[in-house]
Amino acid sequence: xxxxxxxxxxxxxxxxxxxxxxxxxxxxxxxILFKVTFFYYASYYVLYFIILSEAWNIFxxxxxxxxxxxxxFAGAAAYTDAYLIKxxxxxxxxxxxxxxxxxxxxGLLLGYCTLRLRGDYFSIASVALAxxxxxxxxxxxxxxxxxxxxxxxxxxxxxxxxxxxxxxxVMVVIASTSVLISWxxxxxxxxxxxxxxxxxxxxxETLGVPTFRLKLLAAxxxxxxxxxxGATLPSYVIYLDPYSSMAIEVTxxxxxxxxLGGLGFWYGPLVGASILGTASRVCTLTIGSxxxxxxxxxxxxxxxxxxxxxxxxxxxxxxxxxxx
Amino acid sequence: xxxxxxxxxxxxFGVFLGGFYGLMSTGLSYIFGLMGIADxxxxxxxxxxxxxxxxxxxxxKLDPIIAGLLLFPLFFLIGCLKYFWFNKVIEGKHxxxxxxxxxxxxxxxxxxxxxxxxxxxxITEVGVLTTYTMQTITAGPMRLPLRLxxxxxxxxxxxxxxxxxxxxxxxxIVMRGLALDELxxxxxxxxxxxxxxxIFGISSGLCSIAGGLLLAIQPINPFVGRMFIGLSFAICVxxxxxxxxxxxxxxxxxxxxxxxxxxxxxxxxxxxxxxFAALLLLLLKPxxxxxx
Amino acid sequence: MQLKSxxxxxxxxxxxxxxxxxxxxxxxxxxxxxxxKGINLNVxxxxxxxxxxxxxxxxxxxxxxxxxxxxxxxxxxxxxxxxITHLSPHKITRLGVARTFQIPKPFTxxxxxxxxxxxxxxxxxxxxxxYEDIALSLLKLVGIESKAYFPTSQLTQIELRKLELARALxxxxxxxxxxxxxxxxxxxxxxxxxxxxxxxxxxxLTIIMVEHVMRAxxxxxxxxxxxxxGEVISDGTPKEISSDPKVVSIYLGx
Numbered sequence: 001x002x003x004x005x006x007x008x009x010x011x012x013x014x015x016x017x018x019x020x021x022x023x024x025x026x027x028x029x030x031x032i033l034f035k036v037t038f039f040y041y042a043s044y045y046v047l048y049f050i051i052l053s054e055a056w057n058i059f060x061x062x063x064x065x066x067x068x069x070x071x072x073f074a075g076a077a078a079y080t081d082a083y084l085i086k087x088x089x090x091x092x093x094x095x096x097x098x099x100x101x102x103x104x105x106x107g108l109l110l111g112y113c114t115l116r117l118r119g120d121y122f123s124i125a126s127v128a129l130a131x132x133x134x135x136x137x138x139x140x141x142x143x144x145x146x147x148x149x150x151x152x153x154x155x156x157x158x159x160x161x162x163x164x165x166x167x168x169x170v171m172v173v174i175a176s177t178s179v180l181i182s183w184x185x186x187x188x189x190x191x192x193x194x195x196x197x198x199x200x201x202x203x204x205e206t207l208g209v210p211t212f213r214l215k216l217l218a219a220x221x222x223x224x225x226x227x228x229x230g231a232t233l234p235s236y237v238i239y240l241d242p243y244s245s246m247a248i249e250v251t252x253x254x255x256x257x258x259x260l261g262g263l264g265f266w267y268g269p270l271v272g273a274s275i276l277g278t279a280s281r282v283c284t285l286t287i288g289s290x291x292x293x294x295x296x297x298x299x300x301x302x303x304x305x306x307x308x309x310x311x312x313x314x315x316x317x318x319x320x321x322x323x324x
Numbered sequence: 325x326x327x328x329x330x331x332x333x334x335x336x337f338g339v340f341l342g343g344f345y346g347l348m349s350t351g352l353s354y355i356f357g358l359m360g361i362a363d364x365x366x367x368x369x370x371x372x373x374x375x376x377x378x379x380x381x382x383x384x385k386l387d388p389i390i391a392g393l394l395l396f397p398l399f400f401l402i403g404c405l406k407y408f409w410f411n412k413v414i415e416g417k418h419x420x421x422x423x424x425x426x427x428x429x430x431x432x433x434x435x436x437x438x439x440x441x442x443x444x445x446x447i448t449e450v451g452v453l454t455t456y457t458m459q460t461i462t463a464g465p466m467r468l469p470l471r472l473x474x475x476x477x478x479x480x481x482x483x484x485x486x487x488x489x490x491x492x493x494x495x496x497i498v499m500r501g502l503a504l505d506e507l508x509x510x511x512x513x514x515x516x517x518x519x520x521x522x523i524f525g526i527s528s529g530l531c532s533i534a535g536g537l538l539l540a541i542q543p544i545n546p547f548v549g550r551m552f553i554g555l556s557f558a559i560c561v562x563x564x565x566x567x568x569x570x571x572x573x574x575x576x577x578x579x580x581x582x583x584x585x586x587x588x589x590x591x592x593x594x595x596x597x598x599x600f601a602a603l604l605l606l607l608l609k610p611x612x613x614x615x616x
Numbered sequence: 617m618q619l620k621s622x623x624x625x626x627x628x629x630x631x632x633x634x635x636x637x638x639x640x641x642x643x644x645x646x647x648x649x650x651x652x653k654g655i656n657l658n659v660x661x662x663x664x665x666x667x668x669x670x671x672x673x674x675x676x677x678x679x680x681x682x683x684x685x686x687x688x689x690x691x692x693x694x695x696x697x698x699x700i701t702h703l704s705p706h707k708i709t710r711l712g713v714a715r716t717f718q719i720p721k722p723f724t725x726x727x728x729x730x731x732x733x734x735x736x737x738x739x740x741x742x743x744x745x746x747y748e749d750i751a752l753s754l755l756k757l758v759g760i761e762s763k764a765y766f767p768t769s770q771l772t773q774i775e776l777r778k779l780e781l782a783r784a785l786x787x788x789x790x791x792x793x794x795x796x797x798x799x800x801x802x803x804x805x806x807x808x809x810x811x812x813x814x815x816x817x818x819x820x821l822t823i824i825m826v827e828h829v830m831r832a833x834x835x836x837x838x839x840x841x842x843x844x845x846g847e848v849i850s851d852g853t854p855k856e857i858s859s860d861p862k863v864v865s866i867y868l869g870x
Contacts, residue, residue: 066424068364068431120362123427127364128554132599139593189737196723196734198422203721205705206683206714208739208787212704248550252435255428264725290443297435304429305413 020180027172031165040168044236046277047171048229052250053257053269054178055225058185059218060255061263064198066123069110070254072130073223074230075246077103079137082151082234092154096170096231103227104220106133111219115212119201130246137242148241151234167235174232178225183266185221194218195264249293253280256300262310271311329465334587335580340472342579343479344537346572348552349559350486351530354523356557357565358503361423365406365430367549367556368437369528373399373535374544375441381452381539388452389478392536396529403528406433407521434549441546451543475537479572482533487568499523503566558602578602634697636661636791636822637682642691644677644846651677652688653846659791659824664817666837666854667826670866673843675826676718679793683715684708695791710739714789718796720776722768728755729764731779735786751786758782758812773800791822798829810836834858842866 031040052070060066067073077099084090084098110129114122137143156166185191193214196204205211234240253276261272276299283292307314348370355363373392376399380391414426456470490496501509502519510516538544559578563571582598589597635658644652652674659665667675680686682693684705693701700708723731732751755761758778763771771779777797784792794813798806806829813836817823827833833840833854840857842850850860857863 064422064424066427119424120360120427123424124362124554124557128557128599131550131554132596135596139590139596189741192726192730192734192737195725199723199725200721202685202705203717203723204734206685206709207735207783208706208709209734210704210706210738248435252432255431259428290439294436294439294443297432297439301429301432301436304425304432308425 016180016183020176023176024169024173027169031160031168037162037164040162040164042281043168044164044171045281046274047168047175048233049253049257049273049277050175050270051171051178051225051229052254053261053273054175054182054266055222055229056254057258057263057266057269058182058194058225059215059222061258061265061268062186062191062198063194063215063218065115065119065215065219066255067126067219067222068123068251069126069128069130069133070226071246071248071250072126072133073103073106073226074233074250075130075137075242076106076133077227077230078233078240078245079143079242081231082149082240083143085151085154085234086149092235096228099231100224100227103223103230107219107223108216111216115215115219130248130251134242134246137246144241148239150239153235153238163235167232171232174225174228178228179267179270181221181225182269185218186266190214190217249289249296252293252300253277253296256296256303258310259300259303259308260310262312262314265310265312268310268312275311330587331584333466333468334583336466336468337472338580338583339576340468340476340579341541341583342576343476343572344534344541344575345552345555345559345579346563346575347479347482347530347537348534349556349563349575350483350568350571351527351534352556353560353563353565353571354499354527354530356560358499358523359520361430362427362557363430363527364427364553365433365437366527366531367553368434369399369402369531370535370538370549370552371441371544371546372437373532374539374548375445375450375535375546376532377536377539378450378452378544387454388536388539389475390536392533392539395532395536399532400525400529403525403531404521406528407524410524411517411520438546438549445546447545449543449545452539454540457540471541475540478533478537482530483568483572490566490568495519495522500566554599554602558599558605562602562605633661635659636663636696637824638692638694639678639682640692640694642678642681642688642693644674644681644686644688651846652681654691655843655846655848657841657848657851659822662817662820662822664814664836664838665822665824666833666840667824667843668828668830668833668840669843672845674846675843676795677846678843679715679795679824679826682708683713683793706738709735709787709789712788712790713793714784714787714791715793716777716780716784716795716797718799720773720780722771722776722779724768727765727767728760728771728779731768732782732786735783739787754782754786755779757785774805785816789821791824792816794823794825794827796826796828798827798832801829803831806832807835 052074056067056070079099080102081095081099084095085092090098106129110122110125114125138145143149153163156163160166160169185194193204193209193211196207196209197211197215201211230245233245237245257273257276258269259272260276261270262268276296280292280296283295303310309317352363352366355361355366373395376395377388377391380386380395381388384391386394410426410429413429414423454471456474459470460467461470461473462468490500498509498514498519499522501514502516502523506516509519535544538548555578559571559574562577563574578598581601582595585593585597586595637657637659639655639657642652642655643650655674655678667678669675677686681688682700684700684703684707688701691701692699695708695711695713698711700711700713703711722728723734726734729748729751732754733747736747736750752761752764755764758781760771760775760778760782763775768776768779781794781797797809801809810832813823813825823836825832825837837854840850840852840854841848842857842860842863844866849866850857850863852860
C-alpha cells in the first residue's frame with residue numbers, strides 16, 4: 001500500500017473517531033442547555049430509525065440478504081426490556097442489554113436455520129419470524145397479551161431533569177456507535193467478504209471466504225443493534241403494545257430509509273433515516289398515520305425504480321461524471 | 325372436555341380450511357415455484373381480491389364465490405401488468421438488479437396495496453352474509469358449516485382444473501419447461517416474457533378467487549393476507565414446487581395440524597406450533613415431502 | 617516422457633509416494649440423472665492431467681464435487697491424505713485446492729484488483745501484509761495489470777478468464793482445477809496459456825484441466841482421462857487415448 005494512501009486512511013479514521021466523540025459529548029450536554037422537550041421527543045423517532053436502518057444495512061445492504069422481520073427483532077427486544085423492568089429484576093441499562101441479547105439470539109436462530117439454504121429462505125423466514133414473535137407476545141397474558149402494559153418510568157440520572165432527555169443521550173450514543181460500527185465493518189475484511197458474497201456467493205466460497213460464518217456474523221451484528229434500538233422503546237412509549245411496537249411500519253420505514261439513503265454505503269442509511277424519519281413524523285402529524293405508511297411504501301418503490309443506489313449513490317455518480 | 329366428536333369436527337374444519345390454504349399456496353407457487361420469486365405482494369393482492377369481491381357482491385348482489393370467479397379476468401390482467409412492471413424495473417435494467425431487490429420492490433407493493441385498502445376502509449372488518457353463512461350440514465355427530473364446505477369443493481374443482489392445465493395443455497408444458505430451464509426454452513423459440521406474464525396473471529387471478537372464497541368463509545380486514553405469508557411458503561415448499569396436488573395435500577395437512585393444535589392446546593399457540601413444525605420439516609426435507 | 621510416467625506408476629504401486637488426489641467411487645445423482653457413476657481416479661503430485669469427454673459426461677460435475685461445491689452421494693475424495701469429501705468449499709480451498717469456473721464469476725461490485733485481494737485476504741490473511749502489491753504481481757503474471765483499477769464490467773471475456781486464473785492462483789494452491797480455460801481462445805493465445813501453465817507446473821503445481829480444445833490437451837497434458845456418461849472409459853497418454861477405439865467412437869458416434 002502506498003504511503004500516501006495509508007496516510008489518507010489514518011487521517012480519515014482520526015477524523016471519524018473525533019466526530020464520534022464530539023457528537024456524543026454535544027448530545028450529553030445539550031439537554032442541560034437546550035430545554036425544549038419537544039425536540040427530544042421528536043428526535044427519538046429519527047434516531048430510532050437511524051439505528052435500525054444502519055443495522056439492517058450491514059446484512060441487507062453489504063451482503064444482499066434482506067431481513068423483513070426487523071419489527072419482530074425490535075419488538076422482542078422491547079418486550080424483554082419492558083418485562084425485566086416491570087418485574088423489577090433489572091435497571092435500565094441491564095434490561096437494555098438483555099433485550100439486545102434476545103434479538104441477537106433470534107438472529108442466530110434465524111441465521112443458523114436458513115443461511116445454509118438457498119438465499120431467499122432467510123428473507124421468507126424473517127417474515128415468518130416477525131409474525132411468530134408477535135403471536136407469542138399476544139398470547140402471553142404476563143406480557144399484557146393484546147392489550148399491552150405500562151412500564152414504570154424511572155428517575156433520570158443527574159443532571160438530566162426528564163427521562164426523555166437522558167434517553168436522547170442514550171439514543172445518540174447507540175446511533176453514533178451503529179454508524180461507526182457500520183463504517184468499521186465496511187472497511188474491514190468482514191465488509192469485503194460480505195460484498196463478495198453478495199456479488200457471487202459460490203465464487204466467494206471457492207476463494208476461501210467462509211460464507212456461512214461470515215453471514216452469521218453480519219446477521220448477529222445487525223440483530224444486536226436492532227435489539228438495542230428496540231429495547232429503548234418501552235422507556236419512550238411507556239405504554240407498550242404488540243401492535244404498534246411491532247407494526248410492519250417499522251420494517252418498511254427501515255427498508256425505505258436504507259434504500260433512500262443508499263444501500264451499501266456506511267452512511268447511506270444515516271442520510272435516508274434522517275430525511276425519512278423527519279418527513280414521516282411531519283406526515284403523521286399532518287395527514288395521519290395510515291397515509292404516512294402508504295407514503296413510505298411509495299417512497300420505497302419509487303426509490304428502487306428511479307434511484308436504486310439511493311441519494312448517496314446518485315450524488316456520487318454525479319460527482320464522478322462531473323469529474324470526467 | 326375434548327371429545328372424539330370435537331376432535332373429529334376440528335379435523336374436518338382443518339381439512340376444509342386446508343383446501344383453501346392449498347389453493348392459495350398454489351397461486352403463490354406459480355410465481356415462487358415456477359419462477360423462484362418470493363412474491364410478497366401476492367398477499368396484498370389476496371386482500372385486494374377479497375375487497376374487490378366484496379365491492380362486486382355489494383354492487384351486483386352476488387355470491388362472493390361467484391364474484392371472485394368473475395373477477396378472475398380482471399386480476400389476470402393486473403397480474404400481467406405487475407409482471408410487466410417488475411420486469412422493467414428489475415430484470416430489464418441490463419439485468420444488473422439482484423432478485424432480493426425485487427423482493428423488496430414487491431414488499432413495497434404489498435405495503436402500498438394494503439395501505440390503500442386501509443385508508444379507504446379502515447381496520448374494521450367487512451363481510452358478506454350469504455344464504456349459507458349460517459347453515460350447517462349434519463354428518464353423523466358433526467355439524468359442518470356450509471361456508472367451509474362450499475369453498476372447499478370449489479378449491480378441489482379448481483385444483484383439478486389447474487392440474488389439467490399443467491399436464492394436458494401446451495401452456496402447461498411450456499410453464500413446466502420454464503421452471504426447468506429458461507434459457508433452453510427461450511432458445512426453442514418460445515417467448516418467455518409472455519409465459520412469465522401469463523404465470524403472474526394466473527397467480528393474481530387466483531388471488532381474486534381466493535379472496536372471494538375467504539370472504540365466504542369469514543369477514544376480512546385489509547391485512548388478512550399477511551397472516552398467511554409464512555404458512556403459504558411452507559406449504560409451497562413442502563408440497564413440492566409446481567406439484568399442484570402435492571400443494572393441495574400439504575395445505576390440507578397444515579390445515580388439519582393447525583386446527584387440531586388450536587383445539588388441543590391454544591389458538592395462538594397452535595399457529596406457533598404449526599410454524600415451528602413447518603420450519604422443522606423444511607430443515608429436514610428442504611426438497612419438500614412430495615416430488616417436484 | 618514415457619519412462620517418467622512408468623517410473624511414477626511403479627513408485628505409486630510400491631506406495632512410496634502418495635497421490636495428491638484420490639477419488640474413490642464418486643457417484644452423483646441429479647434427481648434421476650446419474651451424472652457420475654463411480655469414478656475412481658488418482659492424481660499424482662505435479663501431474664498434468666487432462667479430463668475430456670462429450671458434453672454431459674460429468675467433467676464439470678466432478679470438478680464441482682472435488683472442490684466441494686457439490687455434495688456427492690457416495691464415495692470419497694482425499695487430498696494429500698485428508699478426507700475432503702464433506703468439507704465446505706472454503707475449507708478445501710484453504711487446504712490447497714483451487715478452481716476456475718467455466719463462465720467467469722467476477723465480483724462485479726469491486727475493481728479487478730479487489731477481486732484478487734479477496735482470496736489473498738481470506739486464504740492467507742494472517743501472513744500477508746501487502747495485499748495490493750501481491751495482487752498486482754498476480755495480475756501482472758496473467759497479463760492484465762493495466763486493468764487493475766478498472767471495474768470488472770470493462771474487461772473482455774479473455775481478460776475475465778485471466779482474472780479467474782489470477783484469483784485461483786492467489787489462493788496459493790497445490791492443486792489447480794481448470795474448467796475449460798481454453799474455450800474461444802486463438803491458437804496463439806492457447807500456446808501462451810500452455811507455456812504459462814507449464815511454468816506453474818514446473819514450480820510444483822498439480823493441474824487438472826477439463827477441456828474441449830484438443831490442442832491444449834495434447835500440448836499440455838501428460839495423461840488424459842476420458843469420461844462418458846459419468847464413467848471413466850479411458851486413461852492414458854494423449855496418444856494412447858486418441859487411438860483408443862472406445863474414445864474415437866464416442867466422439868464420432870459409431
